[in-house]
Amino acid sequence: MDLLEKIKHAGIVGAGGAGFPTHVKMKSQVEILIINGAECEPLLKTDQYLMRERTEELVQAIEMVQREIGAEKAFLALKKKYGKEIEVLNKTLKNRGSRIALFLMDNFFPAGDEQVLVYEVTGRTVPPGGIPLQAQVVVSNVGTMVNIYEAVQDKPVTDKYVTVLGEVKQPKLLKVPIGTPVKKCIEAAGGAAIEGFCAIMGGPMMGQIMDDFDIGNQVIKKTDGAIIVVPKDQYIVKRKRTPMTHIINQSKSACIQCRFCTDLCPRYLIGHPLRPHKIxxxxxxxxxxxxVFNQALICCDCGICELYACPMGLSPRLVNGYIKGELRKKGIAYQGEKGAVVPNETREYRKIPVNRLIxxxxxxxxxxxxxxxxxELQVKQVTIPLQQHIGAAAVPVVSVGDPVEKGQCIGIVEEGKLGANVHASIRGRIAAIGPSIEIIGEQEVME
Known part of the structure; x- marks a missing residue:
């Protein structure tokens, strides 16, 4: 079994949040490989742990992928402030005589955005509405590389590293089985330190918000890297939960066309024709x-426009999201402007410092x-979604009542479809099958 087959069999998807099936992304020949260790969102610490504690495996995986895609150069991009991680990585690279180069970045947001990263490292701009492959680049995540190392050892994706912080009594870095209830992760961090809270899944800028009463229905997926517990009246929660009708009415009446949303937009600054103020x-x-609304289709949803730039408290990002949905219903795809893509000459002065953003x-x-x-968190029951990624859901290959071992394939991507396999994350018995597969641990079954 070659590397791509091992990656596909292991069910690896982008661990940084997007969830694109990795065996498809790596089926290409490019000039440059970039591994994202910048941990784009504020507060997150998972990738730092992997770079610091699983350095050898990480480097080996990058070297394997570099050979597979024929890349002349490979870069591991991380922030200059990651002193300990840089020290450990440099030592490992030197000992191995590796050709991988570290690319050190300032602490700005969104440093880990795929297209911003390509421009930072290579000076090339991904075409608007395009992908890094069009710039002869493949971008992947630190966590994805560690999973590739595991796949070569015939270990599929069954666990996830998750940072739990915010309003919890004991902030923790956890390794949990895929399908672990979010509630269990918060309990492992000592429980919530406040009454009545929300949990942000992912980072504060682009993460999804859930209420305390809904947490029991949510589980950890392959793309989840953090749980941030915050009060229900926290600024981010209030902004993201404003009703869309109210947001649009506000936009119609209160936008002063100051163009701060455009001037600070990361995609506009790398030369993309996205001008939120015009929308x-x-x-x-x-x-x-x-x-003019066609521009919304190339918004990356980073949130700078609504959570940082707008002096009127408006939400260009959410307006763009609404417009994207309406255009897609009508089958309207992005039509790019013709001509060369020229980065904005003021870009270096308009990067958003993370400390100021926080x-x-x-x-x-x-x-x-x-x-x-x-x-490492041990759980007695997991609920594993069959779709944790971009593309089609996996098809179950087990039945209710079947015994399963940890790592056993329980759902496969059908031939010719974009998707990823899923595997049992604990040993036990299949209890239910639907959009997710529920497994009850062996000890629970016996009792």
Missing amino acids: MGAIATKSIEDE ARLGLEKYTHQKVGELE
């Missing part, structure tokens, strides 16, 4: 078919939380 100005007077988000009290040593 905000047009929403009051133009129909959805107007060509202050704007009201998250300063969590910036120095210590997560301590890694703790």
